[in-house]
Amino acid sequence: MAAPGRHVGHYIQRNSRFFLNNLEQLWGHRSFGWSPALRQQAAQANKDSTETIVIPRKKTWSKEAVLEALASTVNRDPTAYPYQFQDDPYLSPRNNNEFKMYSLSLESGRAAGKFFVNSNPKFFAKDFAEPHIPCLMPETVSPCLEEVSEEALKERINLRKVTAAVDMYDQLLQAGTAVSMETTHDLLDLICLYCDRNPVQEGGPQTENTEESGVETRSSRGRVRQVSDFMKTTWKEGNNAERIFNLLPEKDTRCYSALIRGMVMHGAYAKAFSMYTDLLNNRLTADVHIFNALISATPDVREKYERWELITDLLNQMSQQKVQPNLLTFNSVLKALRTCGTFPKSQALQTLNEMKAVGIAPSLATFNHLLAIFYKPGNSGQSSVDILQEVISQLAGCSLTCQDPDDVRFLSIAMKICLDSKDLELAYKVQSLVEVGENWRMLGDSYQSSIYYGRFFNLLCLMEHVDVVLKWYRRLIPSLYYPNPQGLKDLLQALDTDSRLDLLPTIWKDIRSLGHDNKLDVVEEVLTLMAREKHSPEVQESFAQCALDVKSVFDGESGRPSLNWSTSALSHITSLFLRANKTQQAWKMLQLFKSNNRVPPDWLMDDFLSVCRTDGSAQGAVDLVQLSAAFCLPATAQLAKRTVAEFDLTEEQRATLLELDSAGESSD
Template sequence: MYSNIVLSRQWARLACVCRYMSTIEGQKLPQAARSSDGISPPPRIARSPTDILQALAATVGTDPSAAHYKYHDDPYLIPQSNYRKRSYALSAEAGRKAAAWIRDEHAELFTMREWDPPMKMKTPYFNADPQIEAFAPKPIYNDESKVTEEDLRYTIQNALLEDAIKVFELLGGVDNLNDELKLSLLQLLCFYNEKEPVSLEWLEERWFSAATRERQSTTWKLGGLADKIFTAMEPKTSEAYSAIIQGMAKYYQAERAHVLAQEAREQGIPLSTTVYNSLLGCVGFLKEGVTLRVEALKSILNEMNEQGLSPNSETLSACLRSISSWGSGKALQTVALQVVAECRQLGIAPSLSAYYYLLCLFCKEQGPRIDILTNIIADLENRESIEATQATDTNFFITAMGVCSDHLQDVNLAERVHALLMKGDNYKLVGDAYKESIYYRHLVTVTCKYAPFEKTTQLLDTLVPNIYVPEPSVMEEIIRTLEVGGAGDRLADAWSQLVVFGHAKRTKLVEKLLSALCNCYTYQDDEVKAKIRQAAADILKFGQLMEEREENEDRRSPTQKLSASALSNIVELCSDTQDKLDPNWSTVENAVQRLRDEQAAGVPARPQILADLAQKAATVGKPELAALAVTYLAECGFEEATAASVQTLGVMLNRPVEEVETLLQEQKASLATSLHPSALAVAQAYHIAKTGAPLHESESSSASSESDSESSSDDE
């Protein structure tokens, strides 16, 4: 029964293969011959599988405001903060890591698949059709493994350094290997300095990794396996010398590398241009002082000339890298320009890395302003394409934009740099997520400071938030720019952006936003004013929710609360209404109560806001709020408390100011029984501001003084 099913499946598959072959045969075009009917088709053009997709994409263009393709194309699912973007991407990659872990830890589950054709040969690790090497489980080597030279060759080709060392030990060491494998293993050890390389499979992890500056210190493993293999190799070939010298130079074992280079020259072993480039990159470790280092650099270049070696773009980059790391000054700048000029005479165009080192040398933060970037951008704009040749090429655009923002403060040049990055496939040179964020930080900062307001808003609409999420410092610059431009509508939207971007807990940033809203509130339309008032009310509600959450969670480091000045700004914004039923009045009352309960740091910078609030509240018909505001002013000792008490009481009693003052001065005893509780509270605030004590305490003190005077007269 089972055999009949298998045979029928095989016959069906054979028929499918025959139909496929006949279809391919019918699709074949003549390459250069002429057909019998006189029609000559054009020659066949070889195309890649994605050429049609690229042609279709070129007709549509790119949407600069669209989210990255790795995120879901849904506005409710697209992450809009740096933290969420990072978590989203890394969580997706964590799933792939889990699958890879299962593949590696349980490789026996992937050596045979039950649904493979019955006649297919079952071999370990290679059972898929088609075979995909990256998805196959990696072999595991231990002390009991039976290995051959083929296993060592496999580990070297796949850069499995620890496995290569293990197989090398199982094979018996250097004596049991041929010269080819010795050289390949030596090259692998020198390239990675006998440390397991970081896997290139996890793109997101490398993209979001925190960029650390390269530490220029000696990290070469002295007396390691690489030194032992090189010492045991006889005769030592040019490839062996090249591998060990470049490895030592890469990890800054400069003195030993130059000694081996001198040894190779004495033995007549030729060295390549790449070896000399590595020596040029670490020449600064041999000498002390600029003069001696420059002489050593020139001597290496002269040796290259004597050996008949022609420099290349890596030679220029290595020279500029060394010069830029020696400090600054006109002497080094002159030497760098001489090297660039000589390379140009040889037809060597500077790469992005070379231009990056020139910017580091000429455009120091504390140094004089030197505009070398304009000529660099002009040269790059004239090139048809820019190809990445070194890892440091990704440092150019971030450095160039930083020079435009901090050093030159030129927005026009920044626009040219950005246009060059967006040209063709140049965006791949922006670097990882850290460099991309710094690049846009500089771009947005220089645009906010020096570009017209319309161009600034256009750039923000294009970048924020899918491409770039502003950091707190950049967000502060954006708020300042919107405040100067009087864009109240955008400032009101900035609060929702702070919440989405995860910056709403940064008290100083929220306070700057409230200050900007107050400064541009007067010039806005009624609709925009209502939007601003709603944003101010939401800010207070958000702060209260954060405090409640902290109390429930019992956090050790509580979030900083809004200052008294920020609360007074909320009062000023939300109290701009004549409707007694407006819900913003509850926000105002809550803010004033928080001020009086000392739930804010400091005191208001503008106490006149609370004085105006008391009069507004009394006019609208909220005497309790008016009394609360006046009482706070009196208790804090503000000078505005006296005038605010008189004016507020005048509104409550519908009397002129002069009559209210007379009432407060002459009829103190009858105020407690004749005034409304809210009006009485205002009167008490007046006496607190005048005497420093409430009304009833001043009356009792005056009565006690009268009784004392009477008793003294009786004694007499």
């Protein structure tokens, strides 16, 4: 029997000319860059021996190839917590707040360790790792060159030592040493990026700025802007960037670009446009980065209905200066259009046509801005749904890559549109896109990911059958999503809608494990659903056991702060004990009414009396009427009459009830 490789070789050699001819007809050689010499060489190879098998060159595998191959055979465990918490199961987070706190703690400890290693490299000089892992070794954080030279300046720029770099630049100027324009560009970029201050070293003490990251600031025109740590400092008049810029004998576009982008980044919007005017007066042409920054700043320098005019003017100037736009240009236009009043839809479509005309493919941020323009919260317009359906159909099965910082916002708004329009089929398509390859990374950080999965789970609870809901519930929690109290309420309502209340004890265990047993509204929702109607004896027994566990939460037996008893919680737990024939626990619950200054409802006292009649406990009925009188319930007289009529009482018990009945009537 011939070897399989020989058959493959014969097949390729016999059919290579057929493939080659068809490719020539369909595409032509030039589209593949084939030269006549290569075609002649291929033809000569076909004429040579038909029995020769060409052995391919040795394949060089990367060091991670084996690990990647093994990782591809392992699926995600939906019952496990995220991998970063598996080293210490005690600290496994149970809800989104704990996830955020533990994640920040881990990152803070990692940053502190890195800061210590980098600050004390002499203690970590030996490297025992094999193979060598550069990221675990100390970084060079202190300048090694002390002499006044351009190389020392470059070193300080690479180390992001803003103050030291500026001092070195001044010393070079005082010594009469010329600094190359390339190094000057890098220095201006560094100063403008960090707004003339040293960046806070990772893990180190924050002396200049101790505010939390990601704070919101409001611009002069009322637009809320998210800023990160290095963007919080406002642009100061006459800072080192402006001073060095003014000292330059010749200023090129790159110098203007550094200052304009820095001014836009740090809130000096009007000054950025003034700098752009100065660039034009010096007969220079701007680059695409300058125009992108100015377009993104238009909402902060013009009123709502005047912004599109300024954007159009900037785009026309780009065309006049022959500056080719890029993806960020069009995304900046669409993002600015979101603030241009109530009629930006036609301009958005015009912008998309321009993108198509210049051959620029949109990114997820493009679609995000487009959906935001056509979609209004609280109004599930069909136009936004149609756009989303078309976008998802184009992206189906594609592996997504991040090309714009706003790319991570698309999936969240897409799922919000699905939720508002109650379009479950479209939501499944969005989720299918997330599950392709590593597209889950496009969900953003843990907070944005939680918002996405929360909306998806909410839609499932509203529209899907409970069995499917529970399937997704086990698939998402806790490996991908920590449900908030509202998400758990949605799940409880889904169980109620499909009459699967028998699963409430199981869901209650999950509520406790997720740390939401301290939310009174969630606990009362569980009790209300269990106590609303009667079920089979087996279900009532499981409900009673669940109610006993709920009681421990109110009593503080779980080691956490106890909840305050409410009348409804006391009533429902008592009713569940009565239905499961746990009369002793029910009597204890009645005592809790008194100790917590709560009054039991009349229906509960009637149910209690019915249980006493079933058990044939006349003394229990008398005690119940006495307890009702102690609560001063209006139904005391009615309970006394029922007890006299329905129970075999002794003369002493009858006299006691008649006395309570007369006392109740006299009080009336």
